[in-house]
Structures are given as structure tokens and as C-alpha cells.
Amino acid sequence: xxxxxxxxxxxxxxxxxxxxxxxxxxxxxxxxxxxxxxxxxxxxxxxxxxxxxxxxxxxxxxxxxxxxxxxxxxxxxxxxxxxxxxxxxxxxxxxxxxxxxxxxxxxxxxxxxxxxxxxxxxx
Amino acid sequence: xxxxxxxxxxxxxxxxxxxxxxxxxxxxxxxxxxxxxxxxxxxxxxxxxxxxxxxxxxxxxxxxxxxxxxxxxxxxxxxxxxxxxxxxxxxxxxxxxxxxxxxxxxxxxxxxxxxxxxxxxxxxxxxxxxx
Numbered sequence: 001x002x003x004x005x006x007x008x009x010x011x012x013x014x015x016x017x018x019x020x021x022x023x024x025x026x027x028x029x030x031x032x033x034x035x036x037x038x039x040x041x042x043x044x045x046x047x048x049x050x051x052x053x054x055x056x057x058x059x060x061x062x063x064x065x066x067x068x069x070x071x072x073x074x075x076x077x078x079x080x081x082x083x084x085x086x087x088x089x090x091x092x093x094x095x096x097x098x099x100x101x102x103x104x105x106x107x108x109x110x111x112x113x114x115x116x117x118x119x120x121x122x123x
Numbered sequence: 124x125x126x127x128x129x130x131x132x133x134x135x136x137x138x139x140x141x142x143x144x145x146x147x148x149x150x151x152x153x154x155x156x157x158x159x160x161x162x163x164x165x166x167x168x169x170x171x172x173x174x175x176x177x178x179x180x181x182x183x184x185x186x187x188x189x190x191x192x193x194x195x196x197x198x199x200x201x202x203x204x205x206x207x208x209x210x211x212x213x214x215x216x217x218x219x220x221x222x223x224x225x226x227x228x229x230x231x232x233x234x235x236x237x238x239x240x241x242x243x244x245x246x247x248x249x250x251x252x253x254x
Binding site for chain 1: 157160161163164167168170171172174175177178179182184187210213214216217220247248251252253254
């Protein structure tokens, strides 16, 4: 994903530009659309007392999809935001790189653990 | 500008910035958006791990008993407020991205709308989750 100007002038030292910005806005918009299903899930969860019923509720496609889509989109959106924060406040290049890689590693491990838990619930 | 070793050695003074600038609806909402974003990232990581560990532990009841603790309730409440705030100011950002509302008076007005909407959303979500 490149803007026309970047195709003409080439990319600067960041090696990427509008790609990050578009993904951040797109995931944000997606999550705004997901707020209604999310609220429905929270409302439904509130009326359930037994844990077995929670698992039964989560097995329904609407609820498992809205939950997992929201969680994964939000952690990806959060990772993009954290990238901006790190770039803004940490000036030492080595430390910036280490923290960025560590954050991305933590994010990816969390996403994988979450997906495995979702699969575990469905099966 | 990188902090060079020479600058640090000479200890040149800096004119005051954050300590003297009057907080305004623009700056306060902007830094609040960043701070809530940071806090929500931590909260989302914790929430996803809470869910994953609950499933992996064969649905141990401890994972639901912790919600009786006051500290956890306080953390949940602040997460709800952070989410409502970030959602309201985020929609304000998305509206700017389309190109609407860039002048100062619109920005002040939308800023106060965002603050009110964050409080209303917090009340709605707290009701949805706890009552």
C-alpha cells in the first residue's frame, strides 16, 4: 500500500508510511462497527450465572465471532498505536528497536494463545 | 534532535513548556487519547491472557472468583472508562480524517461532545456489565 507520492519519490527512512496509517484507521472503523455486537455479548453474559452456560453461549457463531474479531482487531490496533508511542518517546535507536520487537513478540504470542483457546472452546 | 553527549555535558537549560502552557480541550483530549490507548493495550493483553488461561485450566472457577475482589472491580471500571473515552475521542479523530470539523470552534464543540459521550458510555457499559 503506497501513496502516489511515495511511488514517485521513494520511501524515506521509516521504510513505510501510509500503510500503518490506513491499517490503524481501518481497524478503528471496524471496531466502531463491532461495538453493537460487543454490547449485545456483554448484555447476554450479564444474565448468565453458570460458567457452563457461558461456554454454551460462546459456542454460538455470532458471539464467538464478535468476541474474537473484536479482541484480535483491538490488539492489532493497539500494537500499531504502541508503535507510534515508542517512536515518539524513545530516542535511542537500539532501545527503540528492542522494545518494538519485544512488544510485537508479546502481541503475537498473546494472539496465538487466544486463537488456540477459541479453538479449544469450539471443539 | 538526538541528545548528544556534548549537550548532556554542558547541561544547557530548557525554557519551560509543559509546566507553563495552559491546558486546553485540544491538548488534554489528545494526550488522554494516547494515555487511554496505552492503558487499553495493557488491558487487552491481560484480558486475552485471562481468557486463554481460563480455557487452558479446564475452566477453573478461580478465574471468575477474582471478580469479587475490589481491586479487580476498580481496574475493570477504569478499563471501561478508558474504552469509552478512547472510543469517543477516536470517532472524533475519524471524523477529522474525512475532513470535517477542522476549525477551532468546531473542534472545541466536538471536544466537549466527546467528553460527555465518554461519561454516558461509561455509565451504559457499567450498567451492562454489573447490573
